Amino acid sequence: MEHTHKQYSSFLLTANEMGKADQAAVMAGVSAMDLMAAAGKVVVDAVVNRWSKRSVLVLCGPGNNGGDGFVVAQHLRLIGWPVRLAFLGSVDTFSTEAAHFYQAWQGEVDTFSTDLLDQTELVIDAMFGAGLSRPLEGKARDMVDAMIARKIPVCAIDVPSGVDGTTGAALGLVAPAELTVTFFRKKPGHLLFPGRELCGELVVADIGIPEAVLDELTLQTWENSPELWYENYPWPRLDGHKFHRGHAVVYGGETLTGASRLTARSAMRIGAGLVTLAAPIKAWTVYATALTGVMVAKLELSQESEDFDMVLLDPRHNAIAVGPGAGLAGFESIRTRKIVLAALVTGRATVLDADALSAFASDPQTLFDGIVGPCVMTPHEGEFARLFPSLNQSHAEDKLSRARLAAKQSGAVVVLKGADTVIASPNGRVIINSNAPAELATGGSGDVLAGFIVGLLAQGLEPFYAAAAAVWLHGEVGNEVGVGLIAEDLPDHLPKVLSVFKRQYFPTKK
Numbered sequence: 001m002e003h004t005h006k007q008y009s010s011f012l013l014t015a016n017e018m019g020k021a022d023q024a025a026v027m028a029g030v031s032a033m034d035l036m037a038a039a040g041k042v043v044v045d046a047v048v049n050r051w052s053k054r055s056v057l058v059l060c061g062p063g064n065n066g067g068d069g070f071v072v073a074q075h076l077r078l079i080g081w082p083v084r085l086a087f088l089g090s091v092d093t094f095s096t097e098a099a100h101f102y103q104a105w106q107g108e109v110d111t112f113s114t115d116l117l118d119q120t121e122l123v124i125d126a127m128f129g130a131g132l133s134r135p136l137e138g139k140a141r142d143m144v145d146a147m148i149a150r151k152i153p154v155c156a157i158d159v160p161s162g163v164d165g166t167t168g169a170a171l172g173l174v175a176p177a178e179l180t181v182t183f184f185r186k187k188p189g190h191l192l193f194p195g196r197e198l199c200g201e202l203v204v205a206d207i208g209i210p211e212a213v214l215d216e217l218t219l220q221t222w223e224n225s226p227e228l229w230y231e232n233y234p235w236p237r238l239d240g241h242k243f244h245r246g247h248a249v250v251y252g253g254e255t256l257t258g259a260s261r262l263t264a265r266s267a268m269r270i271g272a273g274l275v276t277l278a279a280p281i282k283a284w285t286v287y288a289t290a291l292t293g294v295m296v297a298k299l300e301l302s303q304e305s306e307d308f309d310m311v312l313l314d315p316r317h318n319a320i321a322v323g324p325g326a327g328l329a330g331f332e333s334i335r336t337r338k339i340v341l342a343a344l345v346t347g348r349a350t351v352l353d354a355d356a357l358s359a360f361a362s363d364p365q366t367l368f369d370g371i372v373g374p375c376v377m378t379p380h381e382g383e384f385a386r387l388f389p390s391l392n393q394s395h396a397e398d399k400l401s402r403a404r405l406a407a408k409q410s411g412a413v414v415v416l417k418g419a420d421t422v423i424a425s426p427n428g429r430v431i432i433n434s435n436a437p438a439e440l441a442t443g444g445s446g447d448v449l450a451g452f453i454v455g456l457l458a459q460g461l462e463p464f465y466a467a468a469a470a471v472w473l474h475g476e477v478g479n480e481v482g483v484g485l486i487a488e489d490l491p492d493h494l495p496k497v498l499s500v501f502k503r504q505y506f507p508t509k510k
């Protein structure tokens with residue numbers, strides 16, 4: 001992925017990177033004073049946009065987040081809003097800019113006391129932003145406790161105080177905001193749970209930091225957006241035929257046959273020229289009766305993995321998916337492992353999902369050693385914990401770092417699924433997905449995702465983009481179907497989503 005200008009809007013900045021962007025802006029001649037003034041001003045714009053005039057309490061912390069709060073308080077006061085301000089810190093330790101806006105504030109400065117909430121209709125949370133280093137304590141904690149109990153609407157500056165902007169973790173107690181206004185670019189913590197939910201509506205505002213400062217940063221984190229991959233999206237060639245669109249092979253298990261059928265249908269829907277489902281002989285009739293456009297290959301009981309090798313002998317079979325319904329009970333687990341290793345050894349693009357991952361729970365290294373070509377693994381948190389026990393959720397690492405480390409450790413693109421799916425490449429690049437609705441939390445929707453990915457791989461999209469595009473389209477289809485969604489709906493609503501995507505990004509394409 002090149003750092004082209006077009007991709008900049010989906011960059012996400014960690015606290016450290018935001019600090020560097022800030023410094024680079026100052027080096028480029030923008031004054032830190034102007035940045036703080038602009039930050040306060042855009043918060044006021046967002047507040048006025050959302051709420052009518054009402055009595056406001058601005059809670060200012062000891063750092064620059066608190067400095068922003070002083071700017072907000074003064075602006076609101078000047079336009080006639082009833083404003084009170086409480087300050088948790090000392091002007092002596094304020095930065096020059098924050099001290100300047102402290103002096104400019106024309107009202108009273110109260111100390112933190114929960115009594116101040118009595119007549120308050122809106123709180124501006126300017127306690128802590130990017131500089132938060134430990135959970136809130138003492139008066140700040142008491143205040144947050146009372147804000148939560150009284151359910152007073154909150155507008156947070158940069159992040160709700162207590163949320164780590166880089167990881168989305170809540171460092172202790174946090175008052176959820178209805179509106180969060182952040183500056184220049186989103187931060188990963190605005191998209192990762194629980195941060196995403198605690199932010200409420202998120203507004204990203206320009207405060208005068210020049211876009212060019214991004215050139216000086218080595219950025220590796222993006223929000224998923226077609227901006228990142230639409231130029232590579234594999235539309236059919238006008239003069240093409242089906243073999244130009246790839247041939248995906250999906251392994252089907254013996255018992256839960258629906259899973260791999262969903263995968264195969266989804267691979268066809270997203271445009272694979274051909275899809276073959278390779279099924280054990282015992283279940284072959286089920287597959288052969290249920291599938292029409294998808295071809296069904298028969299694997300003899302005595303030599304299943306050899307038969308699978310035979311299917312893969314055809315060099316046109318260029319992408320493989322193993323996992324959905326593959327089977328883990330007793331002997332099935334050994335068979336699933338063999339099928340996975342047979343797929344990987346071909347060096348062809350492979351998607352490993354569900355049972356293909358769990359089958360290696362006792363020996364993940366054998367799986368990682370087998371990865372010699374392009375590979376995408378799509379674990380949910382449970383599968384992830386089995387495969388990467390040292391990185392599981394009970395450890396301190398955040399979702400972004402866990403996915404990144406897992407990709408590095410395994411050599412595969414790792415799609416760590418959930419409401420905030422993270423797509424990580426072994427070279428450190430990471431994409432956070434943000435468009436998926438909760439309705440996708442239904443049996444079989446992961447099987448569909450595996451099908452979308454293998455279908456895009458078959459059409460030649462590189463694994464990181466294929467995973468990102470599939471996850472985004474999966475989210476869009478989820479939104480298109482909406483409430484009442486079942487997994488079966490997803491592939492069949494894809495054409496509508498694809499045509500909207502095509503019209504928007506390729507308005508002149510036939």
Ligand SMILES: NC(=O)C1=CN([C@@H]2O[C@H](COP(=O)(O)OP(=O)(O)OC[C@H]3O[C@@H](n4cnc5c(N)ncnc54)[C@H](OP(=O)(O)O)[C@@H]3O)[C@@H](O)[C@H]2O)[C@@H](O)CC1
Nearest residue numbers: 022035036039063064065128129130131132133134135158
């Ligand atoms: N482009 C930009 O970047 C711009 C950034 N801007 C704004 O600056 C904000 C970042 O400011 P910041 O770096 O001063 O950090 P901030 O969040 O105010 O807190 C740091 C202070 O809190 C303290 N402290 C930490 N945790 C604590 C705790 N639990 N309990 C008590 N104290 C605690 C910490 O003390 P320490 O941990 O060092 O002891 C330190 O004194 C950013 O979010 C945005 O709003 C804008 O002005 C415009 C341009």
Ligand SMILES: Nc1ncnc2c1ncn2[C@@H]1O[C@H](COP(=O)(O)OP(=O)(O)O)[C@@H](O)[C@H]1O
Nearest residue numbers: 417418419436437438440441443444445446447
């Ligand atoms: N709360 C949620 N919001 C958005 N997407 C979700 C949510 N929960 C799950 N998903 C998505 O739904 C899919 C579920 O996949 P998975 O857990 O493998 O289910 P299955 O094995 O039943 O197919 C994943 O793509 C995941 O990211």
Ligand SMILES: [K+]
Nearest residue numbers: 125128159161
């Ligand atoms: K804040």
